[in-house]
Amino acid sequence: MRNPRPVCPNPECVNHRNPPARFYRKNGYRRPKHNHQPIPRYQCRACGKNFCATQVKPIRQQHRPDLNARILELAVSGVSMRRMAVLLGCAQQTVQDKVEYLASEAKRLHQEHMENLWLADGTSHVMMDELETFIHARWAQVSVPVLLRAKTGEVLAFSIARRSSTMPKGQANGWTTDNRHKVIPKLLTNLQSYLKPGATITTDGDASYPKWIRRHLPGANHKAEHSPKKDPAAYDPLFQINHTHAKMRNDLARLSRKTWTTSKTIEGLRCHLWLWVAWTNKYPLR
Ligand SMILES: [Zn+2]
CATH class of the missing domain: 3.30.420 (Nucleotidyltransferase; domain 5)
Structure with a gap:
């Protein structure tokens, strides 16, 4: 199996820069808590560091990537952050983090979209x-x-x-x-x-x-x-x-409620609007 991770993540390792092909070996699987689906794990042959391909994906270090799509839908359907946490059974902080993550992804996809418009x-x-x-x-x-x-x-x-x-x-x-x-x-x-x-x-x-x-x-x-x-x-x-x-x-009806605007900032509104743009323009957010 081919590891999509190009280098060893350990900054002290000789394989951290320009590693040779096959600098790693397969080393079993990791089962994330949210869906228990095995993800192949690899090990650097030089330093012994273990790593997975998911670490270079946008969803790296997320405990609940399965919630992302739902949070996007709910955020553009007038549901407040507090209610989302209740409906999804997660912490309010998780909702907050995910809205910020989805907004940054929406922004990135929008830039790609605009580039394509420019090319056309x-x-x-x-x-x-x-x-x-x-x-x-x-x-x-x-x-x-x-x-x-x-x-x-x-x-x-x-x-x-x-x-x-x-x-x-x-x-x-x-x-x-x-x-x-x-x-x-x-x-x-x-x-x-x-x-x-x-x-x-x-x-x-x-x-x-x-x-x-x-x-x-x-x-x-x-x-x-x-x-x-x-x-x-x-x-x-x-x-x-x-x-x-x-x-x-x-x-954006819920903007008038204190629940959505717990951040009470223009940046909070901006994040919400990015989610709305992703929804309107049908960006494949994950
Ligand atoms: Zn290494």
């Missing part, structure tokens, strides 16, 4: 809109700008911007930073290389969008549209993004 010459139509939400308390307002590919509805990019609070309590608590003017232009600049020449970007009528798009997406064709307010059957030029945002509101 990019897209000719994107939509952008912002979702208003908050961190832990209603006065701590943030905006989540999302860029979608209009044809497929896949998420191309998102970010989180702070908004100066419109509520007296927010002002009193010092939630007065507004960095939309930094966050959104950065998002647009990063999008540049994924657009076909003369691509269209559709947004709503926000007053700042025209100048940001002119400056940071030169050459793009900006269309400011309005969704029909009265007639629900009328054609909605922003359907794709409104639809996505409606789903997102549903999936």
